Amino acid sequence: LSVIGSLVNLCHLMSLFFLPAGFSHSAFTFGIESHISQSNINGTLVPPAALISILQKGLQYVEAEISINEDGTVFDGRPIESLSLIDAVMPDVVQTRQQAFRDKLAQQQQQQQQQQQQQQQQQQQQQQQQQQQQQQPATASTAPQQPTPKNGEATVNGEENGAHTITNNHSEAMEIDGDVEIPxxxxxxxxxxxxxxxxxxxxxxxxxxxxxxxxxxxxxxxxxxxxxxxxxxxxxxxxxxxxxxxxxxxxxxxxxxxxxxxxxxxxxxxxxxxxxxxxxxxxxxxxxxxxxxxxxxxxxxxxxxxxxxxxxxxxxxxxxxxxxxxxxxxxxxxxxxxxxxxxxxxxxxxxxxxxxxxxxxxxxxxxxxxxxxxxxxxxxxxxxxxxxxxxxxxxxxxxxxxxxxxxxxxxxxxxxxxxxxxxxxxxxxxxxxxxxxxxxxxxxxxxxxxxxxxxxxxxxxxxxxxxxxxxxxxxxxxxxxxxxxxxxxxxxxxxxxxxxxxxxxxxxxxxxxxxxxxxxxxxxxxxxxxxxxxxxxxxxxxx
CATH class of the missing domain: 2.130.10.10 (YVTN repeat-like/Quinoprotein amine dehydrogenase)
Structure with missing residues (x-):
């Protein structure tokens, strides 16, 4: 509250967050119970999403703590970790996350060693197979087969693949086809x-x-x-x-x-x-x-x-x-x-x-x-x-x-x-x-x-x-x-x-x-x- 100023200011920030975020009923109830309408604060002067901005700065501070050792040096190779609001207020979050990263780093090193060993074994097997194939008579090559479409890829929203089809190969927002997008x-x-x-x-x-x-x-x-x-x-x-x-x-x-x-x-x-x-x-x-x-x-x-x-x-x-x-x-x-x-x-x-x-x-x-x-x-x-x-x-x-x-x-x-x-x-x-x-x-x-x-x-x-x-x-x-x-x-x-x-x-x-x-x-x-x-x-x- 020393950063925000007062409880009244906090209530205003919360109410300005509820409605644009889609919590209309919560905004109405909160506004009535906190008597925001009776205050003399001009809500139009408060930047939209101000509460989110303040919370994000708080999260960034905790994330920075996790990335820095007690002596002030940066945690070796440690990327900035994204935290949720609940994670950020957990007890001993800094020590817990740093130890979890150390354990994860040790596990990754072990997995890398195992992968290197597997790759070496695969290379040896491939060399052996190539030697065996050179000793056998060559056979006629076959034309490459086209991959069979997976279930669900033939139609999107009931329309066949074509100009209006949108493919999504990533977890991010879908890209809109150029023929569909309004210039x-x-x-x-x-x-x-x-x-x-x-x-x-x-x-x-x-x-x-x-x-x-x-x-x-x-x-x-x-x-x-x-x-x-x-x-x-x-x-x-x-x-x-x-x-x-x-x-x-x-x-x-x-x-x-x-x-x-x-x-x-x-x-x-x-x-x-x-x-x-x-x-x-x-x-x-x-x-x-x-x-x-x-x-x-x-x-x-x-x-x-x-x-x-x-x-x-x-x-x-x-x-x-x-x-x-x-x-x-x-x-x-x-x-x-x-x-x-x-x-x-x-x-x-x-x-x-x-x-x-x-x-x-x-x-x-x-x-x-x-x-x-x-x-x-x-x-x-x-x-x-x-x-x-x-x-x-x-x-x-x-x-x-x-x-x-x-x-x-x-x-x-x-x-x-x-x-x-x-x-x-x-x-x-x-x-x-x-x-x-x-x-x-x-x-x-x-x-x-x-x-x-x-x-x-x-x-x-x-x-x-x-x-x-x-x-x-x-x-x-x-x-x-x-x-x-x-x-x-x-x-x-x-x-x-x-x-x-x-x-x-x-x-x-x-x-x-x-x-x-x-x-x-x-x-x-x-x-x-x-x-x-x-x-x-x-x-x-x-x-």
């Missing part, structure tokens, strides 16, 4: 945010990209290709009233959504307020009834109501015209994490309490409650027809529900780590692509994306090119492509019919969110780039 001249990096960019969303009718960041701002980027000056940005500063003045809230903007006609943008912040902005960047309304951070918010299709979910365990329907709360729903026993409209007045909500409630405006209790998950429910989504509800959880399952029964229609178990998010394809009845069958995509911390045939309850494709947790998936407007974003810094674009990887982009920070524009020719991605590159737009030809 730099077809991507645009949007610079301006001063902290991680958690979320982004395209305007549904024009090439305006909204982004929300840890710098307590949202931004609207104009990506009209007819502009000669390049992309422009509007900065939406999230302020609170203090001492009769508007001051920056210094809280993350972690949720945003455009209304259906693209004229208004709603944002949700850790300061507990939702806000409505015009597409020109003007603040229209401030919605304040939550008692803590807002985790999700959605416009209904009609555009007259906004739905929000917060850490205060409640969901609220707001009148978008007046900014007043129409109804607050206090049915969850723990923070509400996600919401989704079934129609203009009915919605579903999920929570860390493992429950899903279906509520309707004007009703004083849920019209339906689904129970079955055994851990936090991270996301819920109604299918385009509003008949089926999909949910995903930290219990590693994906469940499908309908309003006619209390138990799930399908309990899909294939992922082996937490499922972070899900998305339905914009296909099937009630969509612009009625002749294409509907699919569901799931993104997991096991580094995979899965495409599901929900009607049969089977997995169609497992997409395995990511190397780190996958935080976001998004279907193109025609449903033919799926974009996925991972903390491995990659955005991949897949063919949903074959499961083949068709495009790939590698950025310089972990990817939190991906989204398609209305015409389906651009993909936006938000990233954590240590205050350098935040909003990313990847423009690729998908013809």
């Amino acid at each position: 730099t001249n077809k991507s645009t990096v949007l610079r301006g945010h001063e902290s991680e960019v958690f979320i982004c969303a395209w305007n549904p009718v024009s090439d305006l990209l909204a982004s929300g960041s840890g710098d307590s701002t949202a931004r609207i980027w104009n990506l009209n290709e007819n502009s000669n000056s390049g992309p422009t940005q509007l900065v939406l500063r999230h302020c609170i009233r203090e001492g009769g003045q508007d001051v920056p809230s210094n809280k993350d903007v972690t949720s945003l959504d455009w209304n259906s006609d693209g004229t208004l943008l709603a944002t949700g912040s850790y300061d507990g307020f939702a806000r409505i902005w015009t597409k020109d960047g003007n603040l229209a309304s401030t919605l304040g009834q939550h008692k803590g951070p807002i985790f999700a918010l959605k416009w209904n299709k009609k555009g007259n109501y906004i739905l929000s979910a917060g850490v205060d365990k409640t969901t609220i329907i707001w009148d978008a015209h007046t900014g007043e709360a129409k109804q607050q729903f206090p049915f969850h026993s723990a923070p509400a994490l996600d919401v989704d409209w079934q129609n203009n007045t009915t919605f579903a909500s999920c929570s860390t309490d493992m429950c899903i409630h279906v509520c309707r405006l004007g009703c004083d209790r849920p019209v339906k409650t689904f129970q079955g998950h055994t851990n936090e429910v991270n996301a819920i989504k109604w299918d385009p027809s509003g008949m089926l509800l999909a949910s995903c959880s930290d219990d590693m399952t994906l469940k499908i529900w309908n309003m006619k029964q209390d138990t799930c229609v399908h309990d899909l178990q294939a992922h082996n780590k937490e499922i972070y998010t899900i998305k339905w394809s914009p296909t099937g009845p009630g969509t612009n692509n009625p002749n294409s069958y509907i699919m569901l995509a799931s993104a997991s911390f096991d580094s995979t994306v899965r495409l599901w045939d929900v009607e049969r309850g089977v997995c169609l494709h497992t997409l395995t090119k990511h190397q780190e947790p996958v935080y976001s998936v998004a279907f193109s407007p025609d449903g033919k492509y799926l974009a996925s974003g991972s903390f491995d810094k990659c955005v991949h674009i897949w063919n949903t019919q074959t499961g083949a990887l068709v495009h790939s982009y590698r950025g310089t920070g972990g990817i939190f969110e991906v989204c398609w524009n209305a015409s389906g020719d651009k993909v936006g991605a938000s990233a954590s780039d240590e205050r350098k590159t935040m909003g990313e737009r990847n423009r690729c030809d998908l013809q």
Whole structure:
């Protein structure tokens, strides 16, 4: 603590570590219990991953100790050893590791001697065989045989070996084929945010990209290709009233959504307020009834109501015209994490309490409650027809529900780590692509994306090119492509019919969110780039 300064500073460093690392629920709980929001420390001034930097320096000090003798000389031939945090705090770690290296060095010398003896014996045997062959008549040589492919090398993600195949001969991250990788001249990096960019969303009718960041701002980027000056940005500063003045809230903007006609943008912040902005960047309304951070918010299709979910365990329907709360729903026993409209007045909500409630405006209790998950429910989504509800959880399952029964229609178990998010394809009845069958995509911390045939309850494709947790998936407007974003810094674009990887982009920070524009020719991605590159737009030809 003498290095960090105080316990309050340590708490801030820990909270700044949790969220970018993907521990969102831990960040919320820790922030509340440690009362970080009540401190006057400006978290935006603290470099990202500051806690990791301090811990790494501590580890390096212990590693240096192991490499140095008591008299200060360097341990003979001793390479710097990489330690884990647990190893570094073990008693007598320096003496133990030095003795272990001495034992290992003696063992290696013994093995080298044995190998030298074996090589000498092999050389003697080869000389004897050559002498015997010279004494025998020569035989006709045979043509060399091509090696038989090993099992599993014939296909990758269901596609035959070819231009889209990625081979991985090392334990490191896979290299992307040159025909798949998006060139730099077809991507645009949007610079301006001063902290991680958690979320982004395209305007549904024009090439305006909204982004929300840890710098307590949202931004609207104009990506009209007819502009000669390049992309422009509007900065939406999230302020609170203090001492009769508007001051920056210094809280993350972690949720945003455009209304259906693209004229208004709603944002949700850790300061507990939702806000409505015009597409020109003007603040229209401030919605304040939550008692803590807002985790999700959605416009209904009609555009007259906004739905929000917060850490205060409640969901609220707001009148978008007046900014007043129409109804607050206090049915969850723990923070509400996600919401989704079934129609203009009915919605579903999920929570860390493992429950899903279906509520309707004007009703004083849920019209339906689904129970079955055994851990936090991270996301819920109604299918385009509003008949089926999909949910995903930290219990590693994906469940499908309908309003006619209390138990799930399908309990899909294939992922082996937490499922972070899900998305339905914009296909099937009630969509612009009625002749294409509907699919569901799931993104997991096991580094995979899965495409599901929900009607049969089977997995169609497992997409395995990511190397780190996958935080976001998004279907193109025609449903033919799926974009996925991972903390491995990659955005991949897949063919949903074959499961083949068709495009790939590698950025310089972990990817939190991906989204398609209305015409389906651009993909936006938000990233954590240590205050350098935040909003990313990847423009690729998908013809």
